Amino acid sequence: MTIDTAISELSAFLGDRLSRSKSDLDAHGASETWYAPAPPDAVAYPESTEEVARILAICTAHGCPVVAFGAGTSLEGQTSAVAGGVTLDFARMNKVLAIHQGDMEAVVQPGLTREELNRELRDTGLFFSVDPGANASLGGMAATRASGTTALRYGTIRENILALEVVLADGRVIRTGSGAKKSAAGYDLTGLFLGSEGTLGIITELTVKLRGQPEAVSAGVCAFGAMSDAVETVVAVIQMGIPMARMEFVDADTVRAVNAYSGTDLPEQPHLFVEFHGSDASAAEDAARFGELAAEVGASDVRTATRTEDRTALWTARHHAYWACLGLKPGATAVVTDVCVPISRLAEAVEETRADIAASHIPGPILGHVGDGNFHAILLVEAGNEADLAEARRLASRMAERALRMGGTITGEHGIGLGKLGYMEAEHGEAWAVMGEIKRTLDPAGILNPGKLVRQN
Amino acid sequence: MTIDTAISELSAFLGDRLSRSKSDLDAHGASETWYAPAPPDAVAYPESTEEVARILAICTAHGCPVVAFGAGTSLEGQTSAVAGGVTLDFARMNKVLAIHQGDMEAVVQPGLTREELNRELRDTGLFFSVDPGANASLGGMAATRASGTTALRYGTIRENILALEVVLADGRVIRTGSGAKKSAAGYDLTGLFLGSEGTLGIITELTVKLRGQPEAVSAGVCAFGAMSDAVETVVAVIQMGIPMARMEFVDADTVRAVNAYSGTDLPEQPHLFVEFHGSDASAAEDAARFGELAAEVGASDVRTATRTEDRTALWTARHHAYWACLGLKPGATAVVTDVCVPISRLAEAVEETRADIAASHIPGPILGHVGDGNFHAILLVEAGNEADLAEARRLASRMAERALRMGGTITGEHGIGLGKLGYMEAEHGEAWAVMGEIKRTLDPAGILNPGKLVRQN
Numbered sequence: 035m036t037i038d039t040a041i042s043e044l045s046a047f048l049g050d051r052l053s054r055s056k057s058d059l060d061a062h063g064a065s066e067t068w069y070a071p072a073p074p075d076a077v078a079y080p081e082s083t084e085e086v087a088r089i090l091a092i093c094t095a096h097g098c099p100v101v102a103f104g105a106g107t108s109l110e111g112q113t114s115a116v117a118g119g120v121t122l123d124f125a126r127m128n129k130v131l132a133i134h135q136g137d138m139e140a141v142v143q144p145g146l147t148r149e150e151l152n153r154e155l156r157d158t159g160l161f162f163s164v165d166p167g168a169n170a171s172l173g174g175m176a177a178t179r180a181s182g183t184t185a186l187r188y189g190t191i192r193e194n195i196l197a198l199e200v201v202l203a204d205g206r207v208i209r210t211g212s213g214a215k216k217s218a219a220g221y222d223l224t225g226l227f228l229g230s231e232g233t234l235g236i237i238t239e240l241t242v243k244l245r246g247q248p249e250a251v252s253a254g255v256c257a258f259g260a261m262s263d264a265v266e267t268v269v270a271v272i273q274m275g276i277p278m279a280r281m282e283f284v285d286a287d288t289v290r291a292v293n294a295y296s297g298t299d300l301p302e303q304p305h306l307f308v309e310f311h312g313s314d315a316s317a318a319e320d321a322a323r324f325g326e327l328a329a330e331v332g333a334s335d336v337r338t339a340t341r342t343e344d345r346t347a348l349w350t351a352r353h354h355a356y357w358a359c360l361g362l363k364p365g366a367t368a369v370v371t372d373v374c375v376p377i378s379r380l381a382e383a384v385e386e387t388r389a390d391i392a393a394s395h396i397p398g399p400i401l402g403h404v405g406d407g408n409f410h411a412i413l414l415v416e417a418g419n420e421a422d423l424a425e426a427r428r429l430a431s432r433m434a435e436r437a438l439r440m441g442g443t444i445t446g447e448h449g450i451g452l453g454k455l456g457y458m459e460a461e462h463g464e465a466w467a468v469m470g471e472i473k474r475t476l477d478p479a480g481i482l483n484p485g486k487l488v489r490q491n
Numbered sequence: 492m493t494i495d496t497a498i499s500e501l502s503a504f505l506g507d508r509l510s511r512s513k514s515d516l517d518a519h520g521a522s523e524t525w526y527a528p529a530p531p532d533a534v535a536y537p538e539s540t541e542e543v544a545r546i547l548a549i550c551t552a553h554g555c556p557v558v559a560f561g562a563g564t565s566l567e568g569q570t571s572a573v574a575g576g577v578t579l580d581f582a583r584m585n586k587v588l589a590i591h592q593g594d595m596e597a598v599v600q601p602g603l604t605r606e607e608l609n610r611e612l613r614d615t616g617l618f619f620s621v622d623p624g625a626n627a628s629l630g631g632m633a634a635t636r637a638s639g640t641t642a643l644r645y646g647t648i649r650e651n652i653l654a655l656e657v658v659l660a661d662g663r664v665i666r667t668g669s670g671a672k673k674s675a676a677g678y679d680l681t682g683l684f685l686g687s688e689g690t691l692g693i694i695t696e697l698t699v700k701l702r703g704q705p706e707a708v709s710a711g712v713c714a715f716g717a718m719s720d721a722v723e724t725v726v727a728v729i730q731m732g733i734p735m736a737r738m739e740f741v742d743a744d745t746v747r748a749v750n751a752y753s754g755t756d757l758p759e760q761p762h763l764f765v766e767f768h769g770s771d772a773s774a775a776e777d778a779a780r781f782g783e784l785a786a787e788v789g790a791s792d793v794r795t796a797t798r799t800e801d802r803t804a805l806w807t808a809r810h811h812a813y814w815a816c817l818g819l820k821p822g823a824t825a826v827v828t829d830v831c832v833p834i835s836r837l838a839e840a841v842e843e844t845r846a847d848i849a850a851s852h853i854p855g856p857i858l859g860h861v862g863d864g865n866f867h868a869i870l871l872v873e874a875g876n877e878a879d880l881a882e883a884r885r886l887a888s889r890m891a892e893r894a895l896r897m898g899g900t901i902t903g904e905h906g907i908g909l910g911k912l913g914y915m916e917a918e919h920g921e922a923w924a925v926m927g928e929i930k931r932t933l934d935p936a937g938i939l940n941p942g943k944l945v946r947q948n
Contacts, residue, residue: 136726136835159730179675190673192682193650208922213898214831215863216647218636218686218906219918220944221926225649225682229675246732269593273616275703275769277734312732313780316773323770374671378593406672441670449675461676465665468933469678475932476925487677 037119040098041076044089044120051079051126062103062121065111066168068367068415068423069452074101074115081126083199083207083238090236091205093120094479101483102232104171105147108178109370110451112231116485122236124173130154131239138244139196139213144173144237151242160244163188166447167356173237178449179229183352186405187279187311188245190447191228198224199239203477213241226472231449232483234476248311251279252321253345256333257303261285261388263331264304265381268404270327272377276320278405280309282352285388287399288359292351295358300351301335306404307352309345352401356412359399363414369426373437374408374446383440387411387433396425408446435460450487458489494576497555498533501546501577508536508583519560519578522568523625525824525872525880526909531558531572538583540656540664540695547693548662550577551936558940559689561628562604565635566827567908569688573942579693581630587611588696595701596653596670601630601694608699617701620645623904624813630694635906636686640809643862644736644768645702647904648685655681656696660934670698683929688906689940691933705768708736709778710802713790714760718742718845720788721761722838725861727784729834733777735862737766739809742845744856745816749808752815757808758792763861764809766802809858813869816856820871826883830894831865831903840897844868844890853882865903892917907944915946 045052053059054076063073080086093100099119106113115121124145132141135158142151149169151162164175166182174180176198181190188194197211200223210223227235258264264283271278284292286302293300306328310320317340325336339345351358360366375383384400391398391411402409413429415422434444434457444457458466470488474480484490502509510516511533520530537543550557556576563570572578581602589598592615599608606626608619621632623639631637633655638647645651654668657680667680684692715721721740728735741749743759750757763785767777778795785793796802808815817823832840841857848855848868859866870886872879891901891914901914915923927945931937941947 134833134835137833138729139833179679181673181675185673189650192673192679193646202925206921208925209920210922212900212918213833214865214894214900214903215834216638216642216649216831216865216903217900218638218829218902218904219900219911220686220907220915220923221691221929222636222649222679222682222686223922223925225679229677229679234678246730248732272595273703275705312773313776315776316769319770319772372675374673376591376594376596376670377672378591408671408673437671443669443671443674443676445675446671446673447675450677454676458677461669463666464663465667465680466677468659468665468680471932472678472929475928 036096037075037098040093040096041120043092044076044078047088048078053077062113062123063115065114066107067109068369069111069114072114072116074121075118077121077123079123079126083201086122086201086236086238087205087207089122090201090203093481094203097479098481099484100481102173102177102236104145104174105169107168107170108174108451109448110453112178112449112451112486114452116452124171127238133158135160137213139241140244141239141241142172143239144171146172148172148175155244159247161247162242163245164191164194172240172242176228176237176240177230177232181447183280183282183403185403186281187277192225194243195224195228195240196243197241198227198237200227200235200237202235203479203482211241229449231451231487233473233487234482250314250317250340251309251311251345252317252338252340253309253348254321254324254336254338255305255307255348256328256336257301257305258333259303261304261384262381264306265404266331267306267328267333269377271324272405274323276323278308279311281405282307283402283404283409284352284355285400287397288355288401289351291358291362291399292355295361296350296354298351307349355401359412360414362397362399363416365417366414367417369413369415369430370448371411371413371430371433372445372448373433373442374406375437375440375442377407379440380404380407383436384409386436390429390432394425394429396422398429406446407442452486493553494532494555497550497553498577500549501533501535504545505535510534519570519580520572522571523564524566525826526568526571529571529573531578532575534578534580536580536583540658543579543658543693543695544662544664546579547658547660550938551660554936555938556941557938559630559634559693561602561631562626564625564627565631565908566905567910569635569906569908569943571909581628584695590615592617594670596698597701598696598698599629600696601628603629605629605632612701616704618704619699620702621648621651629697629699633685633694633697634687634689638904640737640739640860642860643738644734649682651700652681652685652697653700654698655684655694657684657692657694659692660936660939668698686906688908688944690930690944691939707771707774707797708766708768708802709774709795709797710766710805711778711781711793711795712762712764712805713785713793714758714762715790716760718761718841719838721763722861723788724763724785724790726834728781729862731780733780735765736768738862739764740859740861740866741809741812742857744854745812745858746808748815748819748856749812752818753807753811755808764806812858816869817871819854819856820873822874823871824874826870826872826887827905828868828870828887828890829902829905830890830899831863832894832897832899834864836897837861837864840893841866843893847886847889851882851886853879855886863903864899909943
């Protein structure tokens, strides 16, 4: 009962779709952020649910770890094969299986990326709304409970997945949910697998909700003298029920980074980037009401746009923010934080975080999905510089503790992976033990993404 | 280890807050619909989470069944004490613990009803959106994954509960979720307990999302020559992205019942009842766009209203529909069905159901939340008439099978209780076994609402 015997069996079964090439192992053990490489012992490229089921049955029989891999864009080391074993790369399970236009649903395989899905939908008048920034795979987005800039209006992945097909550790294949928009038929297993980061089962098919492409889109950008004014605007807008499609905050540091990176000339102040979806009339009305509210709290430099190219130009600063921030410290890698707090504590949380970062020796621009109370500091560390990394982790730790103290969560959308494991007990207390009990029930051999999410024995 | 010894211990602990009076037992063993009375052996009235925890620890130690009870408005026998034991009545845990206006959240106890909560919110400009019709308790709504007429715009209970406090079978108290609007911090235990019908744990506190009261509300009613035209309108409206607050369907039988019950004079045809929330301008624009779409497919007798009293009058037919339907057969009780199908199959599902009922000897008006693909036939049976009941169950069974065949679910919002247990295997296959595994992990002694939701041993 070893990894090696499992791999021998898998190799006989999958032939050249089980790779042990160094480049493959390295590519699958790498992290998008600062985590140390942790390559698997082999990479499997399954082509069907049946193959995944057989792989898992073999791995359970031999106690071989299994890590699911989509586009590799997770930020907390979710795909690191810290216990070795086999990585399941879904590159060959990346099809759109069905588009049900009348039902506004699509059935897809986990390796499909969200941009690929939206390309396929281009002529249907529909789109898939969840947009975490990266061109992530749908399977990965489901497994990490992704959200992003449009969650405010259309919800996170949790509100946009209707059904799943999942292979359990022992090779059983189950279906959760249905094609109906809602159900009260027993435990919400769909919801249980969303955000389980490959520790409870492997997602092999997803039924996703689609949205009608809005008739009209308008966008706006405005600058504020203080971050708290931006947040005050956000709160007012939400309470008024103005249906914002996106509402993004960037701090002065981020604006400075973007001006340098993209050649824009935004004032180096906190900004809100907003977008409205609706009819011609409602999108214009919403934009006007937003503008009034922002002006009341002293917003300046308000710019708006409705034509696609103008909107794209307007939002450039936000779209390029992550790469622009990395450019603030050449050769740097990022410790990306991801706290989410009740809106009433948002201004305080961001201000305290900004003060913390200002007092440290590393740069850390702040940006976020403020309508949800979710923000990130992009803490920039020189690769291999232990002092930088220690400082970034100290700052990240203080952010997590602050979020919990304010009634929030250690992660709004990036998930646990390796990076947040240390705070799970603090956030969940005994509920974390319950997560472990569920994990052991569904994966008694502990083969599914070991080292992640639940308490390690 | 018996129910009696548990009750003795509970009696010593709770004093006169443990009732064994016949009227109390009968009231808690009764069903809102057709299920046979199944009274518990005792009714406990806890006043705190700590008391609930101690009660559960005692009941686990003695193998005594525990059934949670809110307002008793569930429709599938969820609160029937089919194995006896103790019913926990949350009448004394019915407080609003906090209203966080800036965060648009409230923290409440499970015994509070939704109407009580909305009364408390009256002066805040906020409201709790989930409206299943009955004045259900929040704990019960959470436990049965309730939804209702506003789910289309504001979501079901699943999208409106942020956090829970839950007492587990062994007396451990856990907290799930947080005050943040979203989180990716591990398994979604909040979602797992929503819809678990008291079989996994007892909810003792809920953090609920509130919504801003819309500046303007407009309403409309229109008649269609055929049900399929009404559904065609629904599909068009959703695809256009018109943000409907409510969109309800009633069939010609329901209209006839309402006309008789409420003295209205609606044409005896299929109708849609719609409501729009927004600004003055957007609510009016949405109503106008809806009217155009409905007219295109031949809607007639379109009536609209914006003033509160006019809207209320307009919606009378829908609000009174359930009682009006019961009036079709004096002295009757109802077998209330609750299927939900993909929208593209809705017309077909309703037509087949209507034809089935027309060929039977019992009346069964149809109405539903068509924007979600969810509809109910109110199958009227004479109390004690076995032939009526057998026929109603045959029709209900055909509806459930039809919904599954069309890719839907056996229950959109009423839950499993006693009534849908027989279809769980058909809907979920092996996933139902997984539900049982989770149940046994969290409640190994099987004390929590035995006889419900999972496979019975």
